[in-house]
Amino acid sequence: MKRRAYQLKRRAESAEETRRRLVQATFELHGEQGIAATTMKQIAERAGVGIGTVYHHFPTLDDTIMACGQMVMATYPPPTEAIFAGVPTMKERLLRLVRALFEYYDNVAFDLVRADEDRLPIVRTFVGEELQHRIALTRAALAPFAIDRDLIRTSAALLDVRVCRSLQQIDLTRDQAAEAIAEIIHARLVRKD
Incomplete structure (x- = not known):
């Protein structure tokens, strides 16, 4: 009986290792050629x-x-409200928000995900979830300051990966891009209409 249990355990470990290799292969291929271009045959190879x-x-x-x-979410979890702990000023909260999101985009190569959102419904789902998370995190950053819902959504739109990449294309570092966006959002939010 012990031998049978041992064999089943080894088989389960082997299956889990195979599954891990398949997910890793998928991740690598997505990074190299995009999600939509990746095939089951390429993953197998x-x-x-x-x-089979x-x-x-x-x-x-x-x-x-x-x-x-x-796997990506487990390895690189998105930023949470914890990044605002002990930070009282709007300006510093915004800077933490932008830096955390821009760093997250670099870790998960979210621009590759965005590139295939119109081709694959499941990718569109991931993009929608990221947007909802970004809005919720922006709301949390601005909660102490009673900011209007529309301004929160506008601010969250300026935190999109495409904005980050556009700023990097004009040779801003990630930190410079984050500082620029945080300053723009802050200036709009404290502006007296």
């Missing part, structure tokens, strides 16, 4: 397994994308 093994673990391409997304 990268992971060193047969195509990929389908055994992930019956659909969406399943591979979901598993990859879950």
